[in-house]
Amino acid sequence: MIKSINKAGLDRLWERLAAAGPLYLPVKEGPAVLFRPWAEGAAAALDVTQATVSPKEIFFPRDETYLKFRREGEKLALAESGTPAGPAIAFGLRSCDLRAVELLDLVFRGQEPADALYGRRRENTMLVALACGQPDPSCFCGAFGINPADAPGADVMAWWDGDVLVMEARTARGEALFAAAGELLQESAAGSKPLAPATAEFGLPLEDLPERLKSRFYDPAWDRLYRGCLACGGCTYFCPTCHCFDVQDYGSQERGERFRCWDSCMFGRFTLMAGGHNPRPTQKERVRNRFLHKLQYFPENFGRFACVGCGRCLRSCPVNLDIVQAIRALGGETVEQR
DSSP: OEEEEEGGGHHHHHHHHHTTSOEEEEEEETTEEEEEEOOTTOOBOTTOSSOSSOTHHHHSOSEEEEEEEEEETTEEEEEEOSOOOSOEEEEEEOHHHHHHHHHHHHHHTSSSSOOHHHHHHHHTEEEEEEOOSSOOTTOOGGGGTOOTTOOTTOSEEEEEETTEEEEEEOSHHHHHHHHHHGGGSEEOOOOOOOOOOOOOOTTOOOTTHHHHHTTOTTOTHHHHHGGGOOOOOHHHHHOSSOOOEEEEEEEOSSEEEEEEEEOOTTSTTTTOOTTSOOSSOSHHHHHHHHHHIIIIIHHHHHSSOSOOOOOHHHHHOTTOOOHHHHHHHTTSOOOOOO
């Protein structure tokens, strides 16, 4: 089922869709573009190829209180807090970001115990993907087999035809979106779907890379790569597949709350143990772990690279230390294990 709407009618569409629950759209906040619940008067930045921060925070918020506790005599009363249960729509995800959500599914839903906080948001959120007409020069999703003009896992696939937004419902939930929009959407012929635009390949040697990296734990390239790192953690915060988090309790002996927030393997205290030992004592070990997780450990555990070629690390790193540089640097001769 394919329908369309003129660009001038989008504000009415957002109002209609948001009436049933949160409608997440890429909107401008100062110099950044972030996925935020739509509010009247907000202008969706659907013309921006990449949101500054990925839409992963729709399902995996930067911080959230999920448990409150209080003492009742000799007992401790617990109550869940803050986890939404209603339907939501994420509109305007690019193909790379939708692939990233599928990778997060493997982590949070594909193994036991499943993460209930992530799972409830993911299960209740409809995904509307938007084809890329002109990828950013730093995008390299094609190197990982992603078509920027198509997103197989989307409930609705959308693309621009001039000033007309064309949408194809691919699941029952997608058809439900069409029903909710009602007369605002017009019947549309299938027409020609967008062709996959070319993305940068950067000549990345990805074939058999996880296997080849097994013998490069002590490669001299790590000594060169890490030196520019500022340990700012920006790469992990912008990355759509990074998923490390910290859990803390806040309060007193009488009452309090438990919350979790994003964390980063690039921080020195991330692996600091209670006894004072830190298995990654310098930035070299932390940089190495980040890239090996993306390119070796995750493929070993889940059969897929934990990179989608969105290019955010290329655009955000203040010292140009990104995954493309790491893959290129590790393209030399194998160094024997010690």
